[in-house]
Amino acid sequence: MKEGKSSPRTDVHTKVDYALVLRTLEKHIAENRDPESVLRRVRRPEFWRRLGPEDALRCARLAQAAGDMAAALAVLEWLTTEVPDFVEAWRERVALLEILGRKKPPLASTSNVSATQGSSAEPETVPDVPWDEPQPVNEEPKVTGLGEDEDFSRVEGPFWEWRRREAAIARYLELFRGREDCFARQWVDRAKGSQGYVPVRRPMEAGDVLEHLQGRKTYGIYLLQQDSRVRLGVIDADLAMGLRSSEALKQKRDLVRREQRYLLTRLVELGRERGLPCLVEFSGGKGFHFWFFLEEPLPAGWVRSVLQRLVARLQPDLSVFQLEVFPKQDRLEGKGLGNLVKLPLGTHRLTGRPSYFVHIKDRSMDAQLALLEKVHRIPRAVFQKAGAGGDGASVLVHPRREKWAADYPELAVLEDRCAALGQILVECRNHHTLTVRAEKILYGTLGFLPRAKVLLHHVLKALPEYNPHWVDFQLSKVRGTPLGCRKIHRLLGLEVPWCAFDTDIRYAHPLLHCPQWQEPAGAAKAERVENLRDALDGLKEALRLVERFLDRGAPLKRVD
Amino acid sequence: MERYYVLEPGTYLRKDGESLLVMRGNEAVGRVPLEGLEQLVLVGSSLSGAVVQELVRRRVETVLLSPWGQFRGRLVVDEHKHVARRKAQYLAFSDPRQAVHIARRIVQAKLKSGARFLSRRAGEYGLMALRKTAAQMMGLARMVAVEENMEMVRGLEGRGAHLYFEVFKDLVRAPGFHFSGRTKRPPRDPINALLSFVYTLLTNEVLTAVKIVGLDPYLGTLHTEEYGRPSLACDLVEEWRTHLGDRLVLGLINRRVVTPEDFVERAVTAADGVDEEDLRAHRPVEMKPKIARAFVDAYERWMGTSIQCPFAGTMSTYRGLIRDQARRFLRFLMGEAPTYEPFPWWTL
Numbered sequence: 001m002k003e004g005k006s007s008p009r010t011d012v013h014t015k016v017d018y019a020l021v022l023r024t025l026e027k028h029i030a031e032n033r034d035p036e037s038v039l040r041r042v043r044r045p046e047f048w049r050r051l052g053p054e055d056a057l058r059c060a061r062l063a064q065a066a067g068d069m070a071a072a073l074a075v076l077e078w079l080t081t082e083v084p085d086f087v088e089a090w091r092e093r094v095a096l097l098e099i100l101g102r103k104k105p106p107l108a109s110t111s112n113v114s115a116t117q118g119s120s121a122e123p124e125t126v127p128d129v130p131w132d133e134p135q136p137v138n139e140e141p142k143v144t145g146l147g148e149d150e151d152f153s154r155v156e157g158p159f160w161e162w163r164r165r166e167a168a169i170a171r172y173l174e175l176f177r178g179r180e181d182c183f184a185r186q187w188v189d190r191a192k193g194s195q196g197y198v199p200v201r202r203p204m205e206a207g208d209v210l211e212h213l214q215g216r217k218t219y220g221i222y223l224l225q226q227d228s229r230v231r232l233g234v235i236d237a238d239l240a241m242g243l244r245s246s247e248a249l250k251q252k253r254d255l256v257r258r259e260q261r262y263l264l265t266r267l268v269e270l271g272r273e274r275g276l277p278c279l280v281e282f283s284g285g286k287g288f289h290f291w292f293f294l295e296e297p298l299p300a301g302w303v304r305s306v307l308q309r310l311v312a313r314l315q316p317d318l319s320v321f322q323l324e325v326f327p328k329q330d331r332l333e334g335k336g337l338g339n340l341v342k343l344p345l346g347t348h349r350l351t352g353r354p355s356y357f358v359h360i361k362d363r364s365m366d367a368q369l370a371l372l373e374k375v376h377r378i379p380r381a382v383f384q385k386a387g388a389g390g391d392g393a394s395v396l397v398h399p400r401r402e403k404w405a406a407d408y409p410e411l412a413v414l415e416d417r418c419a420a421l422g423q424i425l426v427e428c429r430n431h432h433t434l435t436v437r438a439e440k441i442l443y444g445t446l447g448f449l450p451r452a453k454v455l456l457h458h459v460l461k462a463l464p465e466y467n468p469h470w471v472d473f474q475l476s477k478v479r480g481t482p483l484g485c486r487k488i489h490r491l492l493g494l495e496v497p498w499c500a501f502d503t504d505i506r507y508a509h510p511l512l513h514c515p516q517w518q519e520p521a522g523a524a525k526a527e528r529v530e531n532l533r534d535a536l537d538g539l540k541e542a543l544r545l546v547e548r549f550l551d552r553g554a555p556l557k558r559v560d
Numbered sequence: 561m562e563r564y565y566v567l568e569p570g571t572y573l574r575k576d577g578e579s580l581l582v583m584r585g586n587e588a589v590g591r592v593p594l595e596g597l598e599q600l601v602l603v604g605s606s607l608s609g610a611v612v613q614e615l616v617r618r619r620v621e622t623v624l625l626s627p628w629g630q631f632r633g634r635l636v637v638d639e640h641k642h643v644a645r646r647k648a649q650y651l652a653f654s655d656p657r658q659a660v661h662i663a664r665r666i667v668q669a670k671l672k673s674g675a676r677f678l679s680r681r682a683g684e685y686g687l688m689a690l691r692k693t694a695a696q697m698m699g700l701a702r703m704v705a706v707e708e709n710m711e712m713v714r715g716l717e718g719r720g721a722h723l724y725f726e727v728f729k730d731l732v733r734a735p736g737f738h739f740s741g742r743t744k745r746p747p748r749d750p751i752n753a754l755l756s757f758v759y760t761l762l763t764n765e766v767l768t769a770v771k772i773v774g775l776d777p778y779l780g781t782l783h784t785e786e787y788g789r790p791s792l793a794c795d796l797v798e799e800w801r802t803h804l805g806d807r808l809v810l811g812l813i814n815r816r817v818v819t820p821e822d823f824v825e826r827a828v829t830a831a832d833g834v835d836e837e838d839l840r841a842h843r844p845v846e847m848k849p850k851i852a853r854a855f856v857d858a859y860e861r862w863m864g865t866s867i868q869c870p871f872a873g874t875m876s877t878y879r880g881l882i883r884d885q886a887r888r889f890l891r892f893l894m895g896e897a898p899t900y901e902p903f904p905w906w907t908l
Contacts, residue, residue, distance in 0.1 A: 064702075069695055099691065157858070158857030216589070
């Protein structure tokens, strides 16, 4: 075929206007009308062989658009053979082969075309050759899905965040479960400064939790189920009534802070030792909630009695916090719904402050909710033992603490039995700077023990300003007798009763708790006298210093 | 650009100082700061007169979508600039040869990028059906390239879309999802719902780009004039549908990020269509509100994806590309470029 590329040919015998035919077929394609008629035409070599190159190319495109790739390739192959300098045909043939994932034309169609070239008796058609499935090995390796989108994980982020939040809310609902058929909404009257709760008489849903977490509403749960069992117990630690005003709080800020740290550390430790892990929450109001989650619902009386023992153990050491156990009742009576506890991580409607779990620094909602995944629930056995009259489960001390207690038995005893020293030692363990008074108490007590140097260095080295030389110097100044309970309580501002000792003694001091302590011969008979002697020593030292300052040139005189 | 989406059907906006409150009844369920706000997209939400005044005063572009993501309207501030540009647009679109030339370029690009997309997926999945459709679409693209008749261009575009959505089900690789063809107004299955939503967001994106360059978004060429339809945005969005819209939807589905459980499907009953409430109640499929929010977040991140622009060679984002293309289209209309070059997805 050597004709020019343009000018559609008209068959001289049949007077067929091929341009019109092609146009009609194109319309059929565009309108998706009678595609079979298009295919019938484009599959017949005697049809496209009569066309000029441009029209043959149109025919190939028609075959391609109609879905007969074999026919399209046959036309293109014929075109490239007959008009080798027709670049567009080559280009389209290569593109089609590439898109089909084949590097050479299918043999079936080419052989079919060449075999039928000589015959014109029957309408020749290029059969619709079924294509072999191309082998993916020829393709570049790609990740299934969106292989080309390397950073799609960034796009997925919001969904995973949302699903993580959903799972966290489900966990929240599962953990903080109280009465099944209702919960409570907190109300507040800011003008009067009062607040309270109204029952919402339907089960709590995920949407309610979300509202609570977003701070739009604040909800609480009634702990007792209708069968008088509970799924969780709470120890509520509230600041004493007299300290709730900011003025009163300002005066005792150090005491409150120290006692707060002691409470948060010791109550958790005491619970853990008894197999009662808990989650501690700042309530947003007056204090803290210690949440104890149960594996299964248990009688409220059991739970109360076990938690009550923890409270009984710690309450004597506290002067500014009042501990209270929830549920308060053993069973539901009458029409009441029982006591309720505000749910954590919401906003206290009266104070406007958010609630959060204290043992995690990250206050973001996601981090706080993630903490719930790690919550351990307490098995029934712990409470069963307690119900039988024991002191809860057998005490299981953490191995690290056990080793510490073995290495420093004096400290373990004092921390356990003396509230004042216990608070100071917790401060040291938590790496908080000690006040001058607390330091004085440490030197004035531990300094008299046989292993004073070891103990003081061990305790004080946890502090940021620890200076071993300074500790040795302070220790070298220790004189007289240990500080007594009265003095210690006064220095710390503690308003708790003194410890009860077995023997009748006139001078009470913390070291009497230590089995290692031996009262020296001629021991002090009364705290005041011994303290006076100590004060006299201090006064002499002060006078010496003043004299040295006033009369620098003069030789030092003894002040005896 | 600060853009906010309010995805709380049944809510209304109220002005509250320097921000807008999203109200459900008497309760505030959200807050939108007005400072720096440039675009506000309301999905099934309404506004008060005071809010409208404030939005107009601050020249905040406000888009109103139906609860299922259908474009309903736009709060536009009277445009007083770029008369020359609009004039060039009107002149070009009134010339049938120019109009068909533009439509041809757009449709050709759409068909080629669709074919390229199917061809790549065919390689990944080893599916011949996808290859065949890709080849068909390439054939259609070649037919369009020399077509001088607008109706034929539209017909070939429609045929290409039909072929593409016939094999779209093969692109869905996650169990539980079914796709039996493109349905819209309303979409009848989760995939169609996602496609409709993302197409609306993309159209909105293009519309903003068109407005930024000072063209009239309501006069197009491929899409005829229709009351309230931003035809030019509908034209220019065609080159983005596959690679920005479908790829996002398929990616989320195939990676199991979106699951069938994220949708509420209802037995289809005839809606009277008397009001919005009735239509909403009879929606065959609906994204759960929370997943819709996550989807919009994902879309925003998607549009911020970095890509190298093949024209300029510089790094840009998908959103940046759309804006660049609108400027490129403007240059063509103003006679500064011989033709409009759609974004060449098929070469990437």
